[in-house]
Amino acid sequence: xxxxxxxxxxxxxxxxxxxxxxxxxxxxxxxxxxxxxxxxxxxxxxxxxxxxxxxxxxxxxxxxxxxxxxxxxxxxxxxxxxxxxxxxxxxxxxxxxxxxxxxxxxxxxxxxxxxxxxxxxxxxxxxxxxxxxxxxxxxxxxxxxxxxxxxxxxxxxxxxxxxxxxxxxxxxxxxxxxxxxxxxxxxxxxxxxxxxxxxxxxxxxxxxxxxxxxxxxxxxxxxxxxxxxxxxxxxxxxxxxxxxxxxxxxxxxxxxxxxxxxxxxxxxxxxxxxxxxxxxxxxxxxxxxxxxxxxxxxxxxxxxxxxxxxxxxxxxxxxxxxxxxxxxxxxxxxxxxxxxxxxxxxxxxxxxxxxxxxxxxxxxxxxxxxxxxxxxxxxxxxxxxxxxxxxxxxxxxxxxxxxxxxxxxxxxxxxxxxxxxxxxxxxxxxxxxxxxxxxxxxxxxxxxxxxxxxxxxxxxxxxxxxxxxxxx
Amino acid sequence: xxxxxxxxxxxxxxxxxxxxxxxxxxxxxxxxxxxxxxxxxxxxxxxxxxxxxxxxxxxxxxxxxxxxxxxxxxxxxxxxxxxxxxxxxxxxxxxxxxxxxxxxxxxxxxxxxxxxxxxxxxxxxxxxxxxxxxxxxxxxxxxxxxxxxxxxxxxxxxxxxxxxxxxxxxxxxxxxxxxxxxxxxxxxxxxxxxxxxxxxxxxxxxxxxxxxxxxxxxxxxxxxxxxxxxxxxxxxxxxxxxxxxxxxxxxxxxxxxxxxxxxxxxxxxxxxxxxxxxxxxxxxxxxxxxxxxxxxxxxxxxxxxxxxxxxxxxxxxxxxxxxxxxxxxxxxxxxxxxxxxxxxxxxxxxxxxxxxxxxxx
Numbered sequence: 051x052x053x054x055x056x057x058x059x060x061x062x063x064x065x066x067x068x069x070x071x072x073x074x075x076x077x078x079x080x081x082x083x084x085x086x087x088x089x090x091x092x093x094x095x096x097x098x099x100x101x102x103x104x105x106x107x108x109x110x111x112x113x114x115x116x117x118x119x120x121x122x123x124x125x126x127x128x129x130x131x132x133x134x135x136x137x138x139x140x141x142x143x144x145x146x147x148x149x150x151x152x153x154x155x156x157x158x159x160x161x162x163x164x165x166x167x168x169x170x171x172x173x174x175x176x177x178x179x180x181x182x183x184x185x186x187x188x189x190x191x192x193x194x195x196x197x198x199x200x201x202x203x204x205x206x207x208x209x210x211x212x213x214x215x216x217x218x219x220x221x222x223x224x225x226x227x228x229x230x231x232x233x234x235x236x237x238x239x240x241x242x243x244x245x246x247x248x249x250x251x252x253x254x255x256x257x258x259x260x261x262x263x264x265x266x267x268x269x270x271x272x273x274x275x276x277x278x279x280x281x282x283x284x285x286x287x288x289x290x291x292x293x294x295x296x297x298x299x300x301x302x303x304x305x306x307x308x309x310x311x312x313x314x315x316x317x318x319x320x321x322x323x324x325x326x327x328x329x330x331x332x333x334x335x336x337x338x339x340x341x342x343x344x345x346x347x348x349x350x351x352x353x354x355x356x357x358x359x360x361x362x363x364x365x366x367x368x369x370x371x372x373x374x375x376x377x378x379x380x381x382x383x384x385x386x387x388x389x390x391x392x393x394x395x396x397x398x399x400x401x402x403x404x405x406x407x408x409x410x411x412x413x414x415x416x417x418x419x420x421x422x423x424x425x426x427x428x429x430x431x432x433x434x435x436x437x438x439x440x441x442x443x444x445x446x447x448x449x450x451x452x453x454x455x456x457x458x459x460x461x462x463x464x465x466x467x468x469x470x471x472x473x474x475x476x477x478x479x480x481x482x483x484x485x486x487x488x489x490x491x492x493x494x495x496x497x498x499x500x501x502x503x504x505x506x507x508x509x510x511x512x513x514x515x516x517x518x519x520x521x522x
Numbered sequence: 523x524x525x526x527x528x529x530x531x532x533x534x535x536x537x538x539x540x541x542x543x544x545x546x547x548x549x550x551x552x553x554x555x556x557x558x559x560x561x562x563x564x565x566x567x568x569x570x571x572x573x574x575x576x577x578x579x580x581x582x583x584x585x586x587x588x589x590x591x592x593x594x595x596x597x598x599x600x601x602x603x604x605x606x607x608x609x610x611x612x613x614x615x616x617x618x619x620x621x622x623x624x625x626x627x628x629x630x631x632x633x634x635x636x637x638x639x640x641x642x643x644x645x646x647x648x649x650x651x652x653x654x655x656x657x658x659x660x661x662x663x664x665x666x667x668x669x670x671x672x673x674x675x676x677x678x679x680x681x682x683x684x685x686x687x688x689x690x691x692x693x694x695x696x697x698x699x700x701x702x703x704x705x706x707x708x709x710x711x712x713x714x715x716x717x718x719x720x721x722x723x724x725x726x727x728x729x730x731x732x733x734x735x736x737x738x739x740x741x742x743x744x745x746x747x748x749x750x751x752x753x754x755x756x757x758x759x760x761x762x763x764x765x766x767x768x769x770x771x772x773x774x775x776x777x778x779x780x781x782x783x784x785x786x787x788x789x790x791x792x793x794x795x796x797x798x799x800x801x802x803x804x805x806x807x808x809x810x811x812x813x814x815x816x817x818x819x820x821x822x823x824x825x826x827x828x829x830x831x832x833x834x835x836x837x838x839x840x841x842x843x844x845x846x847x848x849x850x851x852x853x854x855x856x857x858x859x860x861x862x863x864x865x866x867x868x869x870x871x872x873x874x875x876x877x878x879x880x881x882x883x
Contacts, residue, residue, distance in 0.1 A: 069581040070556065072570060073563040078541045090555070117557065118542045137555065160546075181546040181598070367600075374537045374601040381536040382601075433536055518536075519573035 052087050055131070058099045063090035063137065074114070074132045079122035079469060080383055080433075082517040085112065085132040092137045094212070094220060094251040101249065101497075102218035104131060108495050111216075113245040115155065115187025118179040120384040121467030123191065123244045127501045127514045133249065135186050141165055142252070149228055149257050150209055155186025155250045171257040174201035177463070178370075186250045191465035192242035199285075199421030200292040200325075203463065205241045207256045213240055213248035216493040226254050239488070244465050245499040247492050261325035264292070265335050265354035268362045269320045269342035274298065277318035278397025280345035281420045284322070285393055289337055293323035294421025295366050298400060301417045301428075304372035305365060313365060320347070320420065321366050366417070373415045373428040380413065380430040385469060386446050389453040390462030393423040400425060402452050410445040412438065424462035433518040443511055447473075468513045471506030478504070523619045527611040528572045531604065535569040538562075538603045544595035547803065549810040549828045550588050550817075558585055561595035561605050568612045583621050586612050588824065590817045591700050592810035593779040613702030625819040626701045634706050637692035638662040647688040648676075654687040656750070657722035659713075659736070661729035662693050663849035671852060671872040675728055675752070678875035682759050686726060689716040694742075696735030701816045710741050717745065724748045726755060728871065730776035730783075730848050731814075737781070751777065752871055753847050757786040761793045763877040767842040769795035771870075772832060772855070773808035774848030787847055790870055794877060795843075801835040809835065811846075813854040829858035837865060845870045 056064040065071070066087045076082040086109075091097045104111045110130030117124050126132050139156035146169045153162060159173070159180040166172050176195035177183055183193065189211070194203035210224030224230070224237030240247060271277035277296060284294060297305075297319045305311050313319065320342065324334040331354070339350050353359055374382050391399050400416050403425070407414035418426035429445070431438040450460060450473035460466065460474045475482060485504045489496070496505075507513040528535075544561035545551050551560035563585055570576035586609065595605045616622065632641030639662045658679070664672045679686055692712050695705030717725060725747045727733040736742050737749040771791055777783045784805045791798050803809045812818070812828025833855055836844040843866045846852055855867045868876070 065556070067581050068576070069567070069579060069585060070558050072576055073558045073566055073585075076540060076566060078539050088556075116542050116545065117540075120539075134557070178600070179541060179543065182542050370600040371602045374539075378533065381533070382539060384539060517540075517569075519575070 054103055055087060055089055055100060058096050058103070059089050059091050063092065074134070075125065076517050077117040077122065077124040078120045078384060079125060079467065080385070080516050080518070081122045081125045081468060081514050083125050083127050083514045084129060085126040086129050088132045088134055090134045090137050094214065097133070097214045097249050097251055098218045098220060100131065100133065101214055101216060104497050105217045105495055108497060110500050111497050112499050113186070113190070113249050115184035115190070116179070116182045118183045118187065119191060119467060120387055120464050121461070121469045123465050123467035123499070123502060125468065125514065127468065136184060138251065144169065146171060146257070148226070150226060150254055151257060152252060152254050153185050154252060155184060157185045159183055159185060159188060166257060167260065170260050172260050173207060173255055174258050175204045175207065185253055185255070189241055189250055189253055190243060190245050192463070194463040196293040196295055196419050198463070199294050199419065200290050201258065205238060208237055208241050208253060209256050210254035211237045211240050211250055212252035213250055215248045216495070216498045220251070224254065228256060242465065244467065244502055246489060246502055247498065261292070262327050263331055263354060264323055264325045264359065265331045265352065266321065266323045266359045266362045267335060267338065267350060267352040268365070269322070269347040270314055270316055270349040271318045271320065271345070271347050272316050273346070274317040274400060275397045276345045277320050278400070280342050280347065281320060281396060282394045283341045283345065284338055285421060287337070287341065289334055291322045291334065291338060291421060292325040293321070295321040295418065296420040297365060297369055297417045298415060300413065300415040301369050301373060304376045304415065305368045308372040308375045309368055311365065311368065319365065321362065369417045373430065376413065376415070376430055379432055381433050382428045383431055383433050383442065385429045385442060386449045387427050388424055388462045388464045389449065389458055389460065390422065390424040391453060391456045391458030393421070395456040395458065396420055396423055396425070399452065399456055399458070403427065403449060406445050406448045406452065410441045412441050412445055414445065419462070422462060423458070434521055436520050436522050439511065439520060466503050466506070468502060468506045469510045471503060472508050472510055475504060475508070523571060523578050523615065525572045525615045527614040528568055528608070531608045531611050532572060534603050534608050535565060535572065537601050538565045539601065540566065541600065543598045543600055544605065546598050547594050547807060547809065549590060549592060549594070549812060549831070550824070552831065553824055553827050559588060561589070564589060564609050564612065565603070565605065568608050571612060571615065578616060578619065578621050583616060583623070586616060587623055587816060587820055589815050590775070590810045590812060590828070591815035592775040594807070594810065597779060597806045610699060610702065617702035622702065623816070623820040626703060626816050629819065630698065630703050630706070633693045633695065633709060637709060638666055639693055639697065640666045642666050647690065652687065654685045654720065654722050656684065656686040656724045656726040657717050657720040658686045658688050658726045659691050659694070659732055661727070661732040661849065663853060664729055667853050668849045671849065671869050672728070674875035675869065675871040678871050678878065681875070681878055684755065687720050687722065689720050691716065694732045694735045696731045696739065697816070705741060707741070714742070714745055717747065722747070724750050726750050726752060728752045728847070728849070728869070730774045730781060731850070734776050734781050751781070751783060753777070753783060753786040753790060756790050756871060756874070761790065761874065763794050763874065765795050765877055766797065767795065768797045768799060768840055769843045769845055770799050770801050770836050770839055770841040772801070772811065772836070772844060772846040772851055773805060774846055774851045775810050775814055777848060778808055779806055787870055791845060794874065799839045799841060801839055803835060811851040811854045813850040818850070818854060825854060826858050829854040833858055833863070833865070837863060841865060843868065843873065845873055847871065
């Protein structure tokens with residue numbers, strides 16, 4: 051059946067072996083679902099041919115970058131073809147004079163920035179997975195990262211796209227200009243569409259000059275509420291840190307337990323970074339420091355020495371490994387891991403997340419991009435225990451209900467995929483119909499990443515197979 | 523398939539969230555391009571085998587044994603998962619269930635029969651002196667594949683007045699746990715007895731794998747000797763020669779990532795090479811040469827391709843000389859080097875010996 055597909059990409063870029071299918075059945079989410087075949091196209095024409103064939107035969111196609119997504123976006127829930135786009139990894143051109151570059155979807159974020167650095171420029175979105183994640187995946191999920199507080203998300207840097215639509219047509223969307231007011235901004239429709247509307251085969255991205263210098267600071271707070279108020283005040287007073295992060299008490303304790311860091315075990319630590327020229331940085335850092343002091347931060351460390359800065363960031367970088375090792379019988383599962391609320395509601399959200407965790411007998415650690423109102427959570431459970439999953443499910447539902455009551459959103463930067471779809475559908479109930487009409491118009495046979503986003507099942511737990519061997 | 527070894531590492535498999543950060547700089551993934559070549563795939567397969575979600579196949583065997591066990595994945599892992607322990611446990615379970623690559627089994631048989639991984643006739647060692655500070659252990663790759671390099675290093679040690687002796691060494695067996703096989707205990711006993719007979723207080727190794735084995739493997743823990751790598755010794759000695767050549771250094775995985783020895787080799791080199799340059803990937807992010815983990819024996823082409831990639835990094839820096847301190851890296855780089863490539867490849871100790879003899883300045 052797949053001989054035609056094999057002919058399109060060549061035998062070395064085709065696999066239907068069980069081992070390959072098993073490996074491509076999961077991403078960084080909680081799911082696994084076997085595809086029938088994996089294809090690694092090398093150019094736009096091959097992508098077009100594959101989609102024409104899939105559309106004709108009504109075979110599901112799941113586009114995939116590095117598979118770093120945490121919500122099941124790259125899990126082939128209906129089987130079919132996994133389209134691994136990492137071979138399409140050319141930086142086609144860098145036009146500094148036009149403040150843009152053109153790249154293929156498989157270019158890795160950090161690889162692009164390495165090239166741009168030679169010209170003194172950069173592509174600002176900095177997801178934690180930047181060393182491996184691809185530009186195509188970042189666009190499909192509208193990824194951002196800790197510097198979004200100043201620079202914005204991937205969406206803000208996509209000027210134009212070339213996209214292969216589900217029936218195989220190639221379309222150019224957007225422009226190669228910094229601004230445009232020329233009709234529907236369809237390139238933006240593709241950003242965050244999670245591979246459901248088309249396959250991105252080229253992106254024109256806006257560039258920014260690299261800042262001359264950076265400085266970082268760390269402020270300690272006895273009270274989470276006061277940290278929350280300080281964060282809100284920093285942004286409300288027009289200050290523009292290039293990162294504004296926080297860690298909660300459980301995370302701090304985990305870091306101390308795992309790495310003997312000797313951090314004070316208080317309710318919150320706020321980390322901030324400013325970039326620009328020396329004068330502007332000194333001024334901004336001083337102002338942020340004063341805001342933190344105003345809200346009773348009892349200790350603030352600031353540095354622009356590279357080694358010192360690295361040490362200050364260590365605490366933030368240690369959050370993930372430390373929480374993974376918090377308790378021997380628990381592991382982190384990716385659930386409700388990037389909810390986002392208006393910045394002023396952040397401390398209320400965190401306090402109530404801890405209440406929800408306690409009421410459901412599980413542990414939830416919180417840390418993340420405070421300046422964007424985004425928190426990353428670590429749900430710690432025994433992932434092989436069905437009872438613990440029941441508790442986690444209840445906590446997730448309550449966490450999302452709380453987020454929505456605070457006028458927040460289901461996902462700040464990781465996307466919806468399968469895991470968050472039930473809550474996304476509640477949040478966006480008024481626009482679901484429009485989304486489905488757009489999907490139907492572009493993909494009448496529903497072949498592209500089917501049953502994701504607004505079409506994903508209503509119970510994330512039974513949506514497809516979980517990757518854990520769960521025992522009763 | 524029975525998975526009694528994997529069972530011990532279940533927590534690691536559950537802590538792995540499959541984020542794929544391990545793909546960055548993975549030398550095998552860089553060559554093959556399929557995700558199945560990276561560490562995440564091996565974590566997925568390991569959990570699949572443990573939970574009996576999948577059965578072993580030739581293709582699964584291949585995925586596990588294509589890994590050079592270089593450890594770059596562990597450096598990248600944000601959750602600090604003990605990936606190599608999981609890979610080694612999987613390999614052990616596979617071998618114990620009868621799934622292995624014939625060259626690895628032949629290697630074990632060779633060690634039993636001849637005392638070295640190549641199954642070659644034992645070479646007599648020159649006993650330098652009866653009573654010495656250091657007992658020198660050279661290892662299989664040096665003795666049987668890089669003899670010239672070994673001879674130069676020995677000449678250097680003599681010239682520098684190091685008090686050392688050699689003994690009737692057999693393969694240390696360090697490679698076998700990486701391949702899923704048991705070490706041959708008779709050789710371990712033999713080595714321990716021979717080392718004790720020398721009366722030396724310290725064991726000096728050139729090969730980093732041997733260093734790691736004597737230092738860390740429980741079967742050698744009762745040896746009661748300080749284990750010293752040659753770079754640690756050379757760094758304390760007075761080196762008076764100089765070279766004007768552009769020199770770069772490759773961190774062997776067993777010396778760097780696995781033993782934490784990054785600075786001593788650099789400090790030595792900087793003493794004699796003012797034009798020292800770092801390759802783009804260095805220290806804990808140094809790219810693997812491709813020789814480790816049994817890959818050279820079972821996937822020779824892949825192994826050489828990895829070495830070519832690393833060699834290219836040295837050439838990009840316009841280095842005249844690529845130095846390392848590992849016979850396996852040395853051997854693989856020499857095999858990967860094209861005739862037209864004008865770069866010299868030596869162990870540090872070997873190159874120093876040449877300089878002290880008045881050559882290559």
